[in-house]
Amino acid sequence: MSVYSIKDLEHLSGIKAHTLRIWEQRYGILNPVRTDTNIRTYGDEELKLVLNIAILQNRGDYKISEIAKMSDSERSAHLLRLSEGTLNFPDQIQALTIAMLELNEVMFQQLTNNIIRKYGFEDFLIHIIHPFMLRLGTLWLSGSVSPAQEHFISHLIRQKVMSEIDQLDLSLKPHAKKFLLYLPDGELHEISLLFANYLLRSRKHQVIYLGQSLPLDELVCAYDIFKPDYVLSVFTSRPNPEEINDYLVELTDKIPEAKLLLTGYQMMALEQEVPERIQVLNNFQDLIDLANAN
Incomplete structure (x- = not known):
């Protein structure tokens, strides 16, 4: 069972801790467990x-x-x-x-x-x-x-x-762009990449979806076959902070022509500038704007 403080309940619900304490006393709706130091915790x-x-x-x-x-x-x-x-x-x-x-x-x-x-x-x-x-x-x-x-x-x-x-109609619009979607080796958090897949396909672009945990050499193989205009990925837990700079350098070296669209926690936390051909997507609206413009 998870354990929450009164501040956790406030953060997750938007109800002030002071109000929760009043309700606890007045209506008995919460049943906290007290720690050895007399701090209320909740389940x-x-x-x-x-x-x-x-x-x-x-x-x-x-x-x-x-x-x-x-x-x-x-x-x-x-x-x-x-x-x-x-x-x-x-x-x-x-x-x-x-x-x-x-x-x-x-x-x-x-x-x-x-x-x-x-x-x-x-x-x-x-x-x-x-x-x-x-x-x-x-x-x-x-x-x-x-x-x-x-x-x-x-x-x-x-x-x-x-x-x-x-359920999408997979016919392509005139001058549709080609997108290659993947997650780096060891990355299993797929939901955001699936979102991107839907958003691009619904705008009738051509998408190749390679999914989770793809080694870089396999990405290069797919890139050589498909020759995409864009390569898109989401870095949530991989590559880790100690490896990400080397990974980006190798990625731009091995994918020499496509525009690289990257997002995810690891990219948002990156403090240094990224190589020129990389565009960091701050949110899904950035991707929608790009897809609508093409």
């Missing part, structure tokens, strides 16, 4: 409860006294009904977080299907899933999400994106 059930409260209360339809009396199943039912209406993007992200913590696939599918029907798949990716994945990264780094929970939600998101890609 997964408290986090799920606080996230539910944040969503239900944000709508203004429920008082905290009413929410405190609801069972877990009643709160979940109210949340799903709200998701069919006018939940805003932050609330949808909160709801997906609850589905992940509960390993609740039915809830995930209902939520995402409601969102896609209302906003369309691209807005679902950009405004909900991408911020959700950033939150997931924060939860992962803090130890607040188990590997099982992370694998569960990543697998469902991956399935959803691949299903949408399979």
Whole structure:
């Protein structure tokens, strides 16, 4: 079980710690465990409860006294009904977080299907899933999400994106550009690369998708065959900070003509200038602008 401080609950829910303490005293809705030094800590059930409260209360339809009396199943039912209406993007992200913590696939599918029907798949990716994945990264780094929970939600998101890609019309527009997508050797975080695959294909560019953990020599082989205009990758955990400069030098040397589009945590954290043919994508809007311009 994960352990959270009151500040963790505040950060993840947006509800002030002072307010949470008042609710704890007044309604008994939280059951902290105290450490040997008398510091309150909270578990997964408290986090799920606080996230539910944040969503239900944000709508203004429920008082905290009413929410405190609801069972877990009643709160979940109210949340799903709200998701069919006018939940805003932050609330949808909160709801997906609850589905992940509960390993609740039915809830995930209902939520995402409601969102896609209302906003369309691209807005679902950009405004909900991408911020959700950033939150997931924060939860992962803090130890607040188990590997099982992370694998569960990543697998469902991956399935959803691949299903949408399979439904795209793969005809190419006139003067379509050629994109080669891959992840470097040892890199397994594939979701963002799948997003890029969808965004480019939906704009009728030609895409070769090579996926996870590709050795550089194999990338060069594919590059020589396909001769792309752009090579795109996401550096989340690989190459590591000690290796990334040498990797970029070797990459630009072995891929001599294509424009290199790179993003991900390791690129965002890079302090020095990158070689001239590398364009760092700060967000998906950068990729959309580039794809729309070509």
